[in-house]
Amino acid sequence: MTDADKASYLKATQCLLSSPAKTKLPGVKTRWDDLASLHQLHALQIHSTGTFLPFHRYFLHVHGSLLKECGYNGPLSYWNETLDAGHFSTSVVFDPVLGFGGNGKGTKNCVADGPFVNATVNIGPGFTTQPRCVNRKFNDGLSALTGKSYVDNALKPTAYWEAQDAIYSGFHLFGHAALAMMDGDSITSAGDPLFMLHHGLVDKVWADWQAGSPSRLSEIGGPNAQDPATGFTEFPGGIEEEAKMWGKPTPEMAALAPNPQSGDGGPTTTLNHVLTSFGILPDVTIADIMDTKGSYLCYVYAV
Numbered sequence: 001m002t003d004a005d006k007a008s009y010l011k012a013t014q015c016l017l018s019s020p021a022k023t024k025l026p027g028v029k030t031r032w033d034d035l036a037s038l039h040q041l042h043a044l045q046i047h048s049t050g051t052f053l054p055f056h057r058y059f060l061h062v063h064g065s066l067l068k069e070c071g072y073n074g075p076l077s078y079w080n081e082t083l084d085a086g087h088f089s090t091s092v093v094f095d096p097v098l099g100f101g102g103n104g105k106g107t108k109n110c111v112a113d114g115p116f117v118n119a120t121v122n123i124g125p126g127f128t129t130q131p132r133c134v135n136r137k138f139n140d141g142l143s144a145l146t147g148k149s150y151v152d153n154a155l156k157p158t159a160y161w162e163a164q165d166a167i168y169s170g171f172h173l174f175g176h177a178a179l180a181m182m183d184g185d186s187i188t189s190a191g192d193p194l195f196m197l198h199h200g201l202v203d204k205v206w207a208d209w210q211a212g213s214p215s216r217l218s219e220i221g222g223p224n225a226q227d228p229a230t231g232f233t234e235f236p237g238g239i240e241e242e243a244k245m246w247g248k249p250t251p252e253m254a255a256l257a258p259n260p261q262s263g264d265g266g267p268t269t270t271l272n273h274v275l276t277s278f279g280i281l282p283d284v285t286i287a288d289i290m291d292t293k294g295s296y297l298c299y300v301y302a303v
């Protein structure tokens with residue numbers, strides 16, 4: 001990105017963090033909260049599932065459309081973490097002027113410099129809606145696990161479900177662990193603007209994997225939600241263990257969460273699966289967003 005685009009991107013993000021919410025989702029106060037809430041309400045459907053990669057691709061697209069509301073019209077971006085693996089804290093990404101600000105400080109790990117130093121996010125932790133600073137706690141040792149060999153590992157599988165798992169359980173989770181965005185909370189880590197750069201890399205690696213064979217642009221599968229009945233969950237130990245960490249959706253949130261089988265008609269993720277942003281943008285199907293170069297999304301990742 002040019003320096004002018006970086007400055008404009010960060011300014012638009014600050015604008016979203018201080019503009020009023022437009023959805024009526026639980027607990028939202030700002031336009032940025034609308035985005036964080038969208039992730040929170042989907043959280044039990046989009047991690048370690050067949051919808052992980054498609055939902056987060058759609059989520060990045062929704063993020064891009066919100067940035068446009070605040071005047072940013074440049075490209076979206078991703079963080080090539082392989083360049084900084086093992087020493088995340090020294091990355092140019094954390095520049096206090098043209099970057100995201102650095103590590104958190106103090107008992108709440110609030111970011112101490114950069115454009116988000118005074119920002120408040122009202123979604124989370126877990127399934128609560130409480131005001132928090134943008135917070136992070138770097139672990140440079142763990143960041144080594146986003147190195148090139150880890151990204152390469154994610155490109156090796158030939159079947160979609162194995163590729164998804166290699167991305168999800170590999171550099172994606174390690175990156176989250178190394179950054180601990182928003183208390184390391186998998187339900188609402190999207191409250192930190194840095195989330196978008198980390199998931200930009202996730203999306204790029206999926207696109208790179210898709211480019212490995214023409215048939216991969218239509219390959220999808222896997223379960224479309226975590227399932228308490230089968231014990232299928234993001235974390236070892238089952239959904240009850242996970243609930244001890246992050247709580248459970250409130251009844252209001254549970255009622256708003258989309259039917260995880262919407263469009264699929266069964267427990268397996270298909271190309272007909274409906275992705276929703278609760279009206280921020282029109283719903284799409286996974287088929288619509290499989291190809292980043294397709295008519296709906298229309299983007300490529302520069303190397």
Ligand SMILES: [Cu+2]
Nearest residue numbers: 039046047056
């Ligand atoms: Cu997520």
